[in-house]
Structure formats: C-alpha cells, structure tokens
Amino acid sequence: MALLEVSNLSKIFGGVRAVQNVSFAVEAGIVYSVIGPNGAGKTTLFNLITGIYTPSEGQIRLDGRDIAGVAPHELARFGMARTFQNLQVCMNMTALENVMVGAHLRLDRNLFKGALRLPGIARRDALLRAEAAELMRLVGLEAFIDAHADAMPYGALKRLEIARALAAKPRVLFLDEPAAGLNPTETSEVDSLIRKVADSGVTVVLVEHDMKMVMNISDQILVLDYGKKLAEGTAAEVRRNPDVIAAYLGTHQ
C-alpha cells in the first residue's frame, strides 16, 4: 500500500476548477514532484492534502486512512509537515522560536505547567533550543540563530520554513517551491538539503519550477495542467511525453 493515495480529487472555487479529478500515489521514502505551469493547481493540491481546503470531491488516503477534510492540526499528528509558497513565517517571533514551534506536538503544551515553568518544561525547552539551533545549521541558517524573523532576508525565511517543518520530525514533507526567489548557490544548498532529508527516510513531495532540480532529485513526477493530470512517471518518461512538451512550450491544442 502506498503511503499517500489520492483519487479523483477535485476542488472548485466559484467557477474555477483549480483541481480536476486528479489521482496519484506516493510510495514511502521517495521524492515525488508535482510540476506544471502557473495556475495549474499545484498549491491547491497541497492545500487539499494538508487539510487547508476541503475537497469538492475525491479521496485522500494516508496509510490507507481517509483524511479528506480532516483539519490540518490533526494531520500534523499523522506526520505531515509542509512549507508554503507564500511565506508563512511568524514575524512576531525570533527565528529560533519559529523553528521551536515546529516541535509543538512533541512537547508538553500544558498552560499551567508553562506558566509556573515547572522544571520538566524548562529542561525540555532548553533541549529544544539546542535542537532547533542544530536544525537551523542544517538548513544553512547558522548566521540567523539569534535573529528576529522580521529582520531576515527572503531566501533565509524560505529555509526557515523548512527547518520549522523538520522540527516536527515528519514522515511526509510537502515543500511548495522551496527554491523560488533563491540565488543559484542557495538553490543548490536547498537541493542537497532535500536529498539529505529524503535519505533520512522522510518522504518528500515537492512543487518546484526549477526543472534542473526537479529532474535531478525526483523519483516520480506528476505533471498538472489546468488542474488536470497531464502525465506521471520518472524524470526521463515525463521529459519525453509529447503532452508535457506541448504544455510547457505553450502550444496548447
């Protein structure tokens, strides 16, 4: 059984069919990429799977369990984590705290214990601080460990989101255009980071416009166009697919 199975998924906004009847499956441990032109419905697909939007139709299964319409915070319990195309960094917190928030479910969140700062909470928080700093180093943000989020440049914030997602110790990680707006050096850093994450056993679902990165890194690729599934396969298969070539060159029927 595949880790994630999506069948006949659709989402309609008013008149716009953002995702239409899309089906695919993601095996555990692979890097699965979703590509397609602007407005193809990639982000909407992510939002459906991670519970931000409720599907108009279709099923989403994680480990065989139907998760369509389940709230995002519930899905986090099942080991889902994600980043956002439009940054969702908490600008009212420090960089380190943003990463610490990622570990939310692994902590004792009791209000009163927190307010009284019981020794257990204090000890765990101290460990978490070190852990979060380690994650920031991993994503190449060692320079920003003491920074406030609102003082960080765009490229750094993108990677901060990845660190936050990793802090949750997810089983499946959804990355929505992690390299958008990054310079070539940063992009190659993100590229090798994704490899590292995948090698550690985390399943990665990736949306990215950087074709070099996608072709190099992906085990499987899903191509969306106008909300519909256009093709699916390995990098080599997708590259040869005439429909994909047509869609990307803009010679639409």
Added chain:
Amino acid sequence: MFRSQFFGLIVLAVILVVLPFVLPNNFYLDLAIRMLINACIVLGLNLLIGFAGQISLGHAGFVGIGAYASAVLTTHYSWSPLGAMLAGALAAGVLAALVARPIFKLKGHYLAMATLGLGIIISIIVRNEAALTGGPDGMPVAALALFSFEISGEKQWYWVVSGILLFSLWASLNLIDSPFGRALRALHGSEVAAQVVGVDVAKYKLAIFVLSAVFASLMGSVTAHYVGFVTPNVADFFHSIELVTMVVIGGMASIYGSVIGAVLLTALPQALAGFEGWETVVFGSILMFCMIFMPKGLVPTLAAKFGRR
C-alpha cells in the same frame, strides 16, 4: 535573552517595596493600588490581544461580571467573599468558553464587533437588573474577608495587589516562553503555519480567552472589594476601550508595556483634573497622538530605540 526579562521583574519588585515609604499620603497609595489592579487586567488582556492577536472590545464585561458577582452574592445571598469571587470567575470563564468557538472564527472588524456586542449586552444587563445590582446608581460591597482575616486599609491592599501583579508578571513571562505561549504567538503570526505544525487554533484561542476573562473577573472582584462600591461603569464600553488603550499604548505583546500602559492611563485622569471639562478632549487627543506616532506602543518603541528587541 529572554532571561534578561526577569531582571525587570526584580527592578519592579524593588520599586513596589520602596514606593509606599516615599508616597506622601494615602491619596497616592490609592492611585497606586488602582494602577496595579489595572495592570493585572491589562496584562491578561495583552495575552489575548498582543500575543494571541485576538482583539476584544468587550473585556470590561468580564471585569463587571466579577465585580457584580462579589457585590450581589455577598450582599443579597450572604456568600463568603471568596466563594462569590470564585463564582464570578467561573461564570466569566464559562461564558467566555461558550462564545469562544463562534466568536474566534471571526477576524478583524467582525471579531471587534462581536466582542463589543458581548460586552455591551453584559453592561446593559447590569444596568437594568436594578433589584439586584442597584441599577445605574450601583451598590456597596462588603470588605474582603478571607477566612477570618480581613483586608482593610490602603497599606494592606497595596501589598496584596503588588503580590498579585508580581506573580502574574512572572507567570506571564513564563507562559509566553513556554510551548503553550509559543503556539499562541505562532497563531498570531500565521494561523495556517500554526495549524500545520499541529496547533489546534480554536482550542488555543479559547484557552487564552477564558484565561483572560477569568483573570479580568477576579480582578473585578478585587476592585469591588477594595473600592467598596460598584457602578455599571466597570462593565461599560468605555471601560473596555480604556483597557484596550492601556494595552496598545504600553505596547502590544509587551509584558512590561501592560504595566506602563496601565500606570499612565490610570494617572491620566488625575493629571487632567485641572483641565475641567477638557479631560475628554485631552484624553482623546493623547490616544490619537500616541497611535499616530508610536503605533507599536511605548515599551516596544523605546526598546527599539535603545537597541534591544
């Protein structure tokens, strides 16, 4: 970095200990007590508005619930002050919990409208149920006796309220730096981001709303016993606005800002007493002036100026 915040707590404790010995008379001690009580309420409200990012324009309603629970239950039903105080807190908490889910689905101006409506309804009830509450004239409240010990005189009240404030500040500093508090601030920063890391946003909003409502109610009870009299003004819209203003002027999401905001705005009417008739105008102008030139509030603005975050 965060640890250094506790330094402020020590400074404040020292000031609070020295203050009664330098204040010339009971008038100033009374003023100080009212500042400290307001600081507590504002602190609770700042957790909601500043840290969790959820506005409430009806918070005086909860202060009113506490004040009138203490007044009515002790006077008409001969409850013990402690029992009445807890009953008020319970009522405020239950009410807050009941309305929290639907209210916090709302955002921005809709949330402002709903909380405002809630507060106004409470204040209208207090004003209208004259048989119990004395209506617009208000009613007297007995002294606060805890078991066989009775708190009386400005000096005793001062120490009690100082203790409450110091403890609340310490607990709040802890809270915002705990897993619960970070989740709360995260949902302010980005609700979706908080959701996808597993924060049950509705539950956290409810928890902090209930906490700040209960706290407001408790401090309402304290005020009622201290002053010895309650009027419907404690619950009305203008008082809600005063509280929010204290939060904003001191600085949203600033623990010490809550204290500064409360101190300044409690002192302001006294300072304006010489302006006969012009109080409202000056008060309004100060609100506008502060918000236009220091929209982040005093403490954060000054902290930024002196290079600390």
Added chain:
Amino acid sequence: MNGEWLPQFLQFLFSGITVGAAYALAALGFTLIYNASNVINFAQGEFIMLGGMLTVFFLQAGLPMPVAVLLAIFIPALVGILIEKLAIEPVKNAEVTTLIIITIGAALVIRGVVQIFLGKGTHSFPPFSSAEPIAIAGATLLPQSLWVLGVAALVVVALGWFFSRTLMGKAILATSYNRLAAQLVGINTSRVLFISYALSGALGAIGGILLTPITLTSYDVGIMLGLKGFVAAVVGGLGSGLGAVVGGLLVGILEAMGAGYISSAYKDAIPFALILLILFFMPRGLFGGKVTDRV
C-alpha cells in the same frame, strides 16, 4: 391576543423604520469609509450627534432653519475630512486595533469639544412640518418620520446615482475593490479618501438632524447611535451599500419590535444580540459572500 394587534404592530413598525433609516445612513457612512480605507470609523456616531447639536446651536444663534441645517451638514463633513487628513492618512497601513483606537480618540475629542461649548443639556427643535400625527389603521405616524424616510430614500437614490453614473463615484468603487489597481489606472486615491470621509460625515449628520425632533439629542448620543450603525453595516456584510440600508432598517425594526413586545429596558441590547447571532451563523453578515482565504 385581542383585535388590537395590528395598530400596535404598525406603531412599532413605524418607529422602527424611522430610526432604522437613521441607522441606515450611519451604516452607509461606515461602509463608505470602510471601502475607501479599510477603517471602521468609530467616530461615525459623533457625526450623527454633531448634526443634531449643531442645528440646535445655529437655530439658537438665530439662523434660519435651512442655513442651520446646511451648516450642520457641512461642518461634520469637514470634521470627517480633518480626521482623514490628520489621523488616518499618516498611519495608512497600521493594524486594525491601532486604527480603531485612533478613531475612538477622534470620537472622544469631538464629543468633548461639543460638551464644552454646547453643554451637557438635552436639546431638540421643532419638526420640519406639522407636529400633528397622521392616523393610519389605528396607528399614528409623525410627519417628521415621513421626512426621515423621504430624505433617507432620496439620499440612497442620490448615492446610487453617484456611484453608478459619476466618474468620482466609480473611482471610489474601483478603489474599494483594489486600491493598487485603482492607483495604477490613474485614480487619485487620496482624493477618493477625502470624498469618502466627507460624504460619510455628511450622511451621519443628515441622520442626526432628521432624528432630533423625534428622539432629542445631547453631546453623548453618538456612541450608541454609532455602534448601532456599525451593527447595521456588519449585518449588511460590511462593504455593501445595499446591505447597509437593509441592515439599518432591519436593526431599527427589530429594536422597535423587541422594545414593544419583549422589554423596553433591553431595547439597546437587541441590536447587539442580533449581531452576535448573525455572526455566529454567518461570519460575514447577511450579505457577505463566502470566500476561501488564499494561502
């Protein structure tokens, strides 16, 4: 109940529609400013108060009615412009809470100034035409109510015309949909703001002037009237002109019915109970559309 229900019902309905019309004007004022600048102007109620109080003042000063009324509309419009120029423009992108407090500050200043110069007394002036009530099916209708309804209807029609037929009106609408796009096509959005605040001040004042012969006025009536106008605007979905009018009438009628049939002591609570119920079930008001927040 007995056969008397119809006259009684009509009586409540008349008084409800009358105040409802004033709420509708206030709600339109809220809506105008909200659309132009995304600000809820808590000083809106003070415009209503200013309309009534200034008319009283100018009449006492010996000016003829029409002049007094015109001045009492013109000055609040000016005050609206002042608020916009001095307090809103400088902080354009501030947080909602900050903006709310600024407008509350403005409301306090207006109220304080009126209290100082015009006193704390309650005032009124004679109705525009006869004070003789008109009997309709056993109920009575004050001629002044007809004035309120007639003028409010006229204002609504004029506004409709303004927004659909004039360049300025269309510019305001365009700005409310998308400020940046409006700027890009060359709309002077600063002028749009200016006009919206002026109009909104005038609208509030007109409501206040019309209502004063029926409900009296004093320096402190602004808060309640303004808050109810806000309720009406939110009932209508905040941002919709038609919604504001329907919301105003609805709030007025329900308030009058509630006061008549349920409890007059709780009259002022009714609009707020109403808005809580509506928001609980329809988070964007009766006429607000459903949208999915983009992420």
